[in-house]
Amino acid sequence: MxxxxxxxxxxxxxxxxxxxxxxxxxxxxxxxxxxxFALLSTAPVALVLINSFKSRRAIxxxxxxxxxxxxxxxxxxxxxxxxxxxxxYYFNSLFVTLTALALILLFGTMVAFALAEYPFAxxxxxxxxxxLGIIIxxxxxSVSLLRLIDSLDLIGTLWALIVVYIAGGLPFAVFIxxxxxxxxxxxxxxxxxVDGASEYRVFWLILPIIRPATGTVAAISIIPMWNDLWFPxxxxxxxxxxxxxxxxxxxxxxxSNDWNALLAALSLSSVPVLIIYFISSKQLLQGLTAxxxxx
Amino acid sequence: MTASLSRRDQPNxxxxxxxxxxxxxxxxxxxxxxFMIYPLFDSLxxxxxxxxxxxxxxxxxxxxxxxxxxxxxxLQPRLLNALKNSFLFFAVNMLVQNxxxxxxxxxxxxKTRGGLLYRILIFSPAILSLAIAGFVWRLVLSPLWGIxxxxxxxxxxxxxxxxxxxxxxxxxxxxxxxxAWQFLGIPMMLxxxxxxxxxxxxxxxxxxxxxTDWLVFWRIxxxxxxxxxxxxxxxxxxxxxxxxxxIFALKGADAGPNYATDTMMTFFYRTFFGSGFQKADPHxxxxxxxxxxxxxxxxxxxxxxxxxxxxxxxx
Numbered sequence: 001m002x003x004x005x006x007x008x009x010x011x012x013x014x015x016x017x018x019x020x021x022x023x024x025x026x027x028x029x030x031x032x033x034x035x036x037f038a039l040l041s042t043a044p045v046a047l048v049l050i051n052s053f054k055s056r057r058a059i060x061x062x063x064x065x066x067x068x069x070x071x072x073x074x075x076x077x078x079x080x081x082x083x084x085x086x087x088x089y090y091f092n093s094l095f096v097t098l099t100a101l102a103l104i105l106l107f108g109t110m111v112a113f114a115l116a117e118y119p120f121a122x123x124x125x126x127x128x129x130x131x132l133g134i135i136i137x138x139x140x141x142s143v144s145l146l147r148l149i150d151s152l153d154l155i156g157t158l159w160a161l162i163v164v165y166i167a168g169g170l171p172f173a174v175f176i177x178x179x180x181x182x183x184x185x186x187x188x189x190x191x192x193x194v195d196g197a198s199e200y201r202v203f204w205l206i207l208p209i210i211r212p213a214t215g216t217v218a219a220i221s222i223i224p225m226w227n228d229l230w231f232p233x234x235x236x237x238x239x240x241x242x243x244x245x246x247x248x249x250x251x252x253x254x255x256s257n258d259w260n261a262l263l264a265a266l267s268l269s270s271v272p273v274l275i276i277y278f279i280s281s282k283q284l285l286q287g288l289t290a291x292x293x294x295x
Numbered sequence: 296m297t298a299s300l301s302r303r304d305q306p307n308x309x310x311x312x313x314x315x316x317x318x319x320x321x322x323x324x325x326x327x328x329x330f331m332i333y334p335l336f337d338s339l340x341x342x343x344x345x346x347x348x349x350x351x352x353x354x355x356x357x358x359x360x361x362x363x364x365x366x367x368x369x370l371q372p373r374l375l376n377a378l379k380n381s382f383l384f385f386a387v388n389m390l391v392q393n394x395x396x397x398x399x400x401x402x403x404x405x406k407t408r409g410g411l412l413y414r415i416l417i418f419s420p421a422i423l424s425l426a427i428a429g430f431v432w433r434l435v436l437s438p439l440w441g442i443x444x445x446x447x448x449x450x451x452x453x454x455x456x457x458x459x460x461x462x463x464x465x466x467x468x469x470x471x472x473x474x475a476w477q478f479l480g481i482p483m484m485l486x487x488x489x490x491x492x493x494x495x496x497x498x499x500x501x502x503x504x505x506x507t508d509w510l511v512f513w514r515i516x517x518x519x520x521x522x523x524x525x526x527x528x529x530x531x532x533x534x535x536x537x538x539x540x541x542i543f544a545l546k547g548a549d550a551g552p553n554y555a556t557d558t559m560m561t562f563f564y565r566t567f568f569g570s571g572f573q574k575a576d577p578h579x580x581x582x583x584x585x586x587x588x589x590x591x592x593x594x595x596x597x598x599x600x601x602x603x604x605x606x607x608x609x610x
Contacts, residue, residue: 034399034403041476041480047435047442103322108323110318111319148329166327233543244424245426262430269424273422285484
């Protein structure tokens with residue numbers, strides 16, 4: 001820190017008697033700027049949500065007004081439910097993401113435990129093996145992946161998406177979980193071993209300790225799986241296996257001139273995610289913060 | 296990573312490999328190896344093959360790559376165009392998203408009332424699918440709806456209103472800005488996390504001497520942030536070089552108008568599955584993926600080269 005040791009350069013604060021005007025001005029400027037960005041981040045989606053409940057005329061006449069008794073209209077939602085299978089898309093997305101997530105967490109913690117606990121030959125190699133997946137996007141392997149999935153007779157099934165998402169999600173999960181596993185105190189495990197617990201039992205016993213980490217990994221892993229457009233398009237594009245993202249995308253392509261339907265479809269695909277986000281945001285953001293510091 | 300290992304004992308090769316470790320490793324290694332590592336390398340291999348007759352593949356060496364780079368009817372111009380666009384897409388994200396994220400993080404990390412709320416709101420678009428967020432912007436930018444026109448009018452700039460997503464000259468930059476807008480929260484959070492992890496005593500002395508927040512940021516915090524700037528640049532590169540969802544959702548596989556929004560990933564998709572004026576060719580697709588693989592790796596290597604020169608501090 002030698003460069004900052006010149007105290008004269010740091011000493012030019014202007015202080016006023018009474019109120020610190022400069023301080024106040026900075027504070028106002030700061031909040032004004034943050035509000036502008038908060039508004040810019042939320043307004044587009046908010047506009048879509050508000051207008052999805054209005055009649056076509058009201059959407060264009062006064063887009064900034066909340067729906068009133070006069071302008072309230074669910075015609076967009078009626079079109080969406082009549083012309084597409086949104087309930088199927090929801091089921092597909094939920095089934096795929098939750099199954100993949102559960103297996104990512106299970107397999108990921110197992111590997112993390114082994115990597116952090118045992119200094120076996122090849123430990124480093126396994127770490128690098130998983131690190132590769134963080135750098136290289138799995139999409140680049142699509143040509144071969146499509147053949148593989150085809151040869152396994154999984155094309156057009158939800159399991160095609162599940163196995164690919166597990167593979168794609170594992171590197172990050174292993175990376176984060178290994179860091180946390182390494183911090184679990186050794187006494188705890190040794191105490192269990194002294195009591196005659198098997199290694200599997202030891203693993204099972206320390207799972208609750210790393211729960212905060214699994215929560216973070218879960219929150220961060222689920223977002224790209226839920227939102228992915230590429231693999232549903234490549235591996236399971238059929239109507240019956242469409243996920244919310246693909247289903248909404250295809251629907252909006254077909255009804256690109258029906259504004260009521262567009263706004264309703266956009267709302268239907270974003271609201272569930274937003275609700276979950278706002279409920280869990282504190283934990284998610286704190287997890288992100290903690291994760292970033294650890295790495 | 297290395298730190299946690301170096302503390303551990305060296306493995307003893309004479310012991311036989313314990314079963315329980317295998318059990319812990321097997322499921323993840325198998326699924327990840329089979330569905331990620333194998334396809335990645337097998338795709339690279341397929342790039343060196345071509346289909347001679349129906350169902351018969353033959354090794355052709357670098358033929359696909361040569362065709363890709365010299366066929367001036369379709370492939371080469373498309374490849375160069377997609378390459379240029381991919382880099383532009385990355386550059387816009389890098390130059391717009393990164394500084395704004397850093398600025399927001401710097402502001403929120405000083406004592407700010409409502410800091411968590413600001414973070415929650417600014418991060419919120421990042422959880423939406425790019426296809427959905429892109430479509431939201433398509434409506435907001437639509438001249439039919441006129442939202443952006445109203446906004447520009449409020450600023451006295453209505454003369455600049457254009458259908459940005461539809462014009463060849465502006466479509467790609469608009470899409471890149473949508474992506475930058477959506478994921479602004481991620482670099483913001485990473486910068487924020489780094490900033491709040493800087494121990495107070497590193498800059499408290501400066502405050503005691505009367506330094507302003509501004510000066511403390513430039514002279515103390517920013518140098519400490521440089522390693523994170525590097526990591527975020529790499530993440531931005533990896534994430535944006537593969538831009539696909541927003542382009543496909545708004546512009547389709549042909550990445551119009553007139554391929555103005557075509558990136559390497561949409562080009563890969565078209566080459567692989569065929570569309571419009573291009574016939575489907577998985578082997579050529581694999582060659583496109585191979586090209587992208589090389590470009591990505593080059594970026595990663597550049598990062599590691601530069602990163603070694605950035606001084607990082609341990610607290």
